[in-house]
Amino acid sequence: MNPGSGTASARKNAEKKARTFDLTAIFEQAKQTAREVCRQPEKDPEEDPPDPGDVVAAGPSKIGAVDGGEDDVIGPLPPSRATEDKSDSDSDKEDSSMPSSMSIQMNNGVKPISALAIDANGARVVTGGYDYEVAFWDFAGMDSSFRPFRTMRPCESHQIRDLAFNATGEHILVVSGNAQAKVLDRDGLLVLECPKGDMYITDTAKTKGHIAMLNAGCWHPRERTEFMTCSNDGSVRLWDSSAGTKHKAIMKPKQQGGLRAIPTACCYSQDGNWCAVGCNDGSIQIWDHRRNFVNTAQVTRDGHAKSSDISSLKFSYRGHQILSRGLDDRMILYDARNIKKPLKVFSDLTNMYSMTDAIFSPNDKLILTGTSLRKGDTEAEIKVFNAETFKETESHVENASVIRLAWHTKINQVLLTRSDGATKVFYDETSRNGALLCVGKTKIKKKHMETVTSTQIITPHVLPMYRPDKTRLMRKQQEIDRKDPIKSRKPDMPVTGPGAGGKIASGGNTHTSFIVRQLGMREKTDDNEDPREALLKYAKAAEEDPYWVSPAYKKNQPKPIFQAVEAEEEPPSKKSKPV
Template identity: 45%
Template sequence: MDQRNVNAAAPDSMKNNADISSLMGFSGFGKKARTFDLEAIFEQTRRTAIERSQKVIEQREAEEAGTTDRSPGASYSGLNDQSTASYRNKVSSNSDDESSDDEPVGPPLPLKTSGSGPDDGSSSDDDFIGPPLPPGYGKIDEDEDAEDDDDNPVKRIPDSHEIILHHGSKTVSALGLDPSGARLVSGGYDYDVRFWDFAGMDASLQAFRSLQPCECHHIKSLQYSVTGDVILVVAGNSQAKVLDRDGFQVLECVKGDQYIVDMANTKGHTAMLNGGCWHPKIKEEFLTCSSDGTVRTWDINNEKKHKGVFKPRSATGKKVIPTSCTYSRDGKFIAAGCQDGTIQIWDRNLNVHTKFHCRQAHIPGSETSCLTFSYTGNILASRGGDDTLKTWDIRNFRKPLNVATGLPSFFPMTDCCFSPDDKLLVTCTSVKKGDGNGKLLFFDCETFQKMYEIEVTDASIVRCLWHPKLNQIMVGTGNGLVKVYYDPVKSHRGAKLCVVKNKRKCKQAETLTQDYIITPHALPMFREARQRSTRKQLEKDRLDPLKSHKPEPPVSGPGRGGRVGTHGGTLSSFIVKNIALDKTDDSNPREAILRHAKDALENPYWVAPAYSQTQPEPVFAESESDEEEDKEPEWKKRKI
């Protein structure tokens, strides 16, 4: 094809392109893409930055020229003049040489000056970059407070706010929080177990469920499992129970044979329970102690028999009753506080001999109400019935690390617990009625000095719980209250969820003034007319022969239609009137019978015709018999 054919075909191709673009809706079909000159754009940006830098430098020079000389800033202004002049010369030289790569883009960098004191013109690398700071800068009060909070554990106690949950009128003897802190469960001497849901409660603070799982037995211990799906309930009976989160029974431990001497040969406890807790690592295992002198481990999957038996013994080898029990933080050890004042610790897998044993932990005869391990696992705290609180190092179990005395305890489940950072130890105190307020005491774990106290209420404090995730403290009192202490800043969720909700308004049931059944879609023939006036209704009833039936008058005469016309109008009344109450009969029945004797002899009808041939003639000797009766002696006469 020659050049003329190509030139002739070009307009046709352009025309075809225009037709295709109009058909497909592309406005720019066939146009070239727009190109940009990046070098020109960069050059323009560089020049704009240099101009802005010069304006900033000129403004600084004008401000420095108008200010008076001050001692703290004299060296800075002198250094600034030199640096500004050198920087201006550098910028002007850089503007002449457009090909240099070291030109600054943007505003100038701040110059190096010292924070305080005179400067000799030389700047080191350790000097502060920027204008001189005011004296004392760097010692901020907020930073000091934060450091004090880190050093002082008292400031981390969440007690600025509180809420009150009303459990009942009797002592709250058990508290339990699930690991997430969403639900609280409380039990008391009124046999009730109440469930509280922080996310579901409003400001009225009402429990969403209340039940009596152990009938008429005091609740002694409540604890959620490590996964939070089941609850261990220990009461005054011999059978512990496991409930789910909604209060339905999952497991009831078997009761042992109380006539067997060796408690290791029974399948369960035979006496009242004193305490119990879950294994911290294994979610199916829990621990109970009883007045039968044993500590038993259980598996939730096997309800017919215990898993293991530990038997505390005194120094003479006799049976001792354990009053409290717990697992160590790693679950390897089992500790029990006994009535003879001893604390005995076993290896979980070796139930014969104790691993650690302290014979004189508390006064003999006092009930050790609580044992708890620290979060590190080496320190054991014991709350004794001898009004003491002690800490022990299980690696050196002969002597207590610290002892606090003068802490009255009237309940066999008075609590103690560690703070989440293991720096404070919290315990409860009991008071007699009218003798003051029950307190929550905080001791330093190292020095064992009383760091802080909270006066809760005018009753004994029985239970305390410091949840590590919520950073909130739950307290059970002797007058049926559950108090939750929290801080809006330091605490998380929990009580903060329910205090911000308004109380729900009660929905009033709508009642109808008249109990009419309204059927709007029924046919007219089935509709009941509404009663508007009683007078019109009575007039309609008078026209109805059935509703206006006149009562029948009494029957006179012999009677008609089955009705007897005498007293009462019934057959029974007729018989009573005419037969039973007939006064014509004589009072002597013999005379009434002999009246018909002559007629019976002359005209026999019933009995005499049947015996007419065989009946002998009666012979009566009335006069002779009377004489013989008179001649008989008195002792032969028949007594009537």
């Protein structure tokens, strides 16, 4: 290394001046930009000195999510902010109600629709039900007939219990009545089938998968390959769709006494940090996704009634509340930070389906759920409650039980499924895309194509013009047959007269009649005759005129010797004993 070069570089660096910034000019430029954005007139500080009351907070401070307050601003608002607040108040009025001014109905069968899913863009809907079928609906491709473009049975003869799109909308989770969940793509092609566990292994953590019927499932809101399922085997498993050979993690909910609890509903929080599970003993158990799943983070035992399934469990969009729905005709709202004591219990909500939903509105201001039809009832309802005051704000009457509910945030439309096989979509003037894409379309008619074609003749001799006149040929053939002595002979009359052996014969002209007649002349043998005696009566004739047997024994036995028959001795009669 040349030492002179180092000295020259050091001298050059020493001659450089430090870079300076004009902070005053930067601040003035930032203020000018802020005034232009807020459309606030510039004021001369000498004429009108700043008043502390006119200072606007640098950033709006929000009240806690539990209180649900609006932005807290210090001091009076500028005119632009006031106009914004007026528009906000109008939007709040619109957000405080369900978009229900218009609706469409999509029918597929007559059995209850127990599963519903809609992708993140609101373009495709998937439904499944008690008829084992999964129907694919595409709003952009449908016309006013509202028919699915594809139906399939991915799980054979198993009821579809739950459906869900992942975060990207490319995969669909299918949870059915069997022990194996399936992952399909958007068009219904199979991507993954979870393995089935060994039912003879007592520890469910050692098995590769579930060993009993599945109850529910959902995707992770942030990770596109992770999903969760719960089953009647008492386990909740996390899966990775990119692997799929074995579960990723397992959670075992327990009852208060330590026995196994059966999970019937499961969900993630919106940030994916919490996994909540509702069990058939009425308890709600929450695990921290960032830690191991050995111990629960929160548990409540006094939620729903004992031995009552929880049909739905949802986190709010802000993640500060949890909503549960059960078969005990109740809906309970919890604070997610402490679920020991509920915030509100909504009663007298009839529920007869183990998949009935209860959901939040996208702004967490409303709570929606559906009711079921009991025997003798004629109307079910969609109940809408205010999440802050807990009062019922509106209700919509349906003529069948309401099972599934979904409120899409992008298209601002509410979807529901009913027990009569119908799927309804509610929307209003604030909605966009979704059902609006197909509601104005006319039914697509089949096009009748008219074309001019020439028929290609392969066998020309079969055409009528080449066929001979059959009538004239048949008449000529009959005249020829009359001249033939064999063909023109009178046919034989049917056989009549006496017969033998139950058959009619014509006096022995045939060989069969001769044999029958000979059979009838033979002497009948006596069944009671002794066969030995029947043979011995020919002994004298055989001795006088031997023909078959005697010549063979002429040298060694010229005189036939027959076995003598000894007289059988009668057994001694038993003497009667004196009485």
